[in-house]
Amino acid sequence: MRLVLVGPPGAGKGTQAQFIAEHLQVPKISTGDIFRANVSEGTALGVAAKAFMDRGDLVPDDVTVDMVRDRLVQDDALGGFLLDGFPRTVPQAQTLDDVLRDSADAALDVVLELVVDDDEVIRRLSGRRTCRTCNHIWHVDFDPPEVEGVCDRDRGELYQREDDKAETVANRLSVYAEQTSPLVSFYAERGLLVGIDATGPVDDITARALGALRPFAAARTGE
Ligand code: AP5
Numbered sequence: 001m002r003l004v005l006v007g008p009p010g011a012g013k014g015t016q017a018q019f020i021a022e023h024l025q026v027p028k029i030s031t032g033d034i035f036r037a038n039v040s041e042g043t044a045l046g047v048a049a050k051a052f053m054d055r056g057d058l059v060p061d062d063v064t065v066d067m068v069r070d071r072l073v074q075d076d077a078l079g080g081f082l083l084d085g086f087p088r089t090v091p092q093a094q095t096l097d098d099v100l101r102d103s104a105d106a107a108l109d110v111v112l113e114l115v116v117d118d119d120e121v122i123r124r125l126s127g128r129r130t131c132r133t134c135n136h137i138w139h140v141d142f143d144p145p146e147v148e149g150v151c152d153r154d155r156g157e158l159y160q161r162e163d164d165k166a167e168t169v170a171n172r173l174s175v176y177a178e179q180t181s182p183l184v185s186f187y188a189e190r191g192l193l194v195g196i197d198a199t200g201p202v203d204d205i206t207a208r209a210l211g212a213l214r215p216f217a218a219a220r221t222g223e
């Protein structure tokens with residue numbers, strides 16, 4: 001299955017991506033995670049992306065698209081994938097269509113929109129912690145690890161993202177409204193969009209997401 005998750009910062013894309021990708025047995029491709037890995041390794045890509053990310057702005061489309069194109073032609077993504085955080089602009093979405101057509105003679109199956117309001121986003125991002133080694137996402141109140149600052153899964157160190165400061169979050173929300181939310185109607189017009197309420201317990205949202213995706217998975221396998 002070829003699936004895109006869309007939703008504002010803090011909607012739970014990364015959290016749900018972990019479970020949905022596991023369930024569908026497709027690789028999870030998170031552009032934010034790829035950028036952050038490049039920033040911490042000090043690569044040229046990381047150096048180019050860092051200033052945009054720290055401000056909460058989007059990394060320019062040309063840089064982002066080249067990075068995703070390289071990732072999508074790797075063997076594990078040829079049969080399907082879950083994209084978290086890409087596309088984020090209409091030109092990125094158009095490029096994604098072209099890449100799929102050229103590389104796999106394929107198209108997207110579905111775009112899942114996670115719907116939450118701004119107040120909930122702010123509560124979530126202010127308490128988010130991420131594992132430095134496995135990228136697992138925690139929250140100090142809503143999903144705390146057993147030992148503060150330590151990942152339950154691999155004992156990795158938990159850190160707070162640079163872009164989760166209040167003023168940067170405010171910019172990320174307006175960038176989402178201006179540049180990314182047009183994707184909702186872009187995909188709705190193509191009959192690819194399904195939206196779910198992304199508030200409530202994480203497990204309930206995963207169940208809601210898998211339920212919403214089922215008809216698209218069935219259509220794909222011809223059931
Ligand atoms: P990216 O890393 O993609 O950030 P984002 O879209 O702003 O989204 P987040 O990762 O902040 O939120 P999320 O929806 O994944 O929520 P999460 O699951 O963590 O991008 C970062 C930057 O990289 C961008 O600003 C840009 O600069 C650059 N970039 C990336 N892709 C790009 C692209 N395509 N083009 C250009 N630039 C790009 O959850 C948040 C918190 O809430 C967690 O603590 C979690 O535990 C908690 N939580 C989750 N679900 C629940 C729940 N149901 N109840 C309570 N708490 C919950």
Ligand code: MG
Pocket residue numbers: 013014015032
């Ligand atoms: Mg994320």
